Amino acid sequence: MSQKIWTAVDNYIAQSLIPADPALDAALEANREHGLPAIDVSPALGKLLNLLVRMSGARRILEIGALGGYSTIWLARALPAGGRVVTLELDPRHAEVASDNIRRAGLSERVDLRVGPALESLSKLEAEGAEPFDFIFIDADKPNNPNYLVWAMKLSRPGSVIICDNVIRDGAVLNTDGGDLNVEGARAAFSFIGGEKRLAGTAIQTVGAKGYDGFAIAVVE
Template identity: 70%
Template sequence: MSRKTWTAVDDYIVASLFEPDPVLDAVLAANRDHSLPAIDVSAAQGKLLSLLVRIGGARKVLEIGTLGGYSTIWMARGLPADGKIVTLELDPHHAKVARSNFERTDVSGKVDLRVGPALQSLAALSDENAGPFDLIFIDADKPNSPNYLDWAMRLSRSGTVIVCDNVIRDGDVVNEDGRDANVEGARAAFSFIGGDRRLDGTAIQTVGAKGYDGFAIAIVD
């Protein structure tokens, strides 16, 4: 199997199961036009996140790592009318593009975008008693994954779903001797989830337009 095949299958999934979506197409085009890195989740992955929000009946979602807001919009679409998603972004340029993208949609009123270092924003959310969140999606700088998971636990409740993206790293996650900081972050995420008895988790390996990677998914007991 090759990435060409994986991408073709992703395209088939979208063509078979999704309605045409000019809004999300425009969001991705805006991200490209403003030179954001092409690291958004795929459409199929975005729909999975939206479905997880709906399946869990989430009303409050926390996203760590906004980029241009593509995944934010997917999750916001899964929320009920009175739902809210707080999304955290470090880069002011990325945040500016994301705000513009949110304005293209009918979910902009559900989005609370906060700009700055995520660990500072998470501490502020805790001080505000903003939690608990029903679903937390972690898709930011990978070396900080255990720190984000620690904050996720503080901002969660029994039943909160926590999703970490990019935990397989082309299979390099099994390399104990690697020195890649992103791989080390993925391994630290596995160690955190596996070592915390309050969490019941698994991981899903994914192939597709985004290559070979995967999600770790856990629920707080």
């Protein structure tokens, strides 16, 4: 199988199951225009996140890694009235683009966008006495995966869903030579989830427009 086929099938999935959406299309276009890295989730994965939020009945979402807000829009749209997404973004320029995209999608009242190092923002959330989050999506700098998972446990409750993206990395997750910090972060996510007695988890391999990758998914017990 080839990347060409994976991309064609991803496009077929989107055309068949995901209606055209001006706000989401505009978000991707704005991200391109402002030179943001093209690492947004695919439409198929964005729709999956949306459905998982709806299936879990989540009302409070924590997103670690907003980039340009494309995944944030998918997450926020899944919330019931009164629901809230707290999304964290390191880069002020990325956050500015994300804020515009979220506003254009009519979701500003549902999204609390916080700018700065995620570990600092997470510490502030704890200091503020933030209520537990029902759904946590981790898609930021991969070497910090274990630190983000520690915080996810602190800021969750039994029944919370935790998803950690990009954990397969073209199969490089099997490498043990320690030469790639992103691969080490992926392996650390597996070690954390597998070793945490309060988590029940698995991982899903994916192929598509973004290549060969996958995500880990866990539920707090």
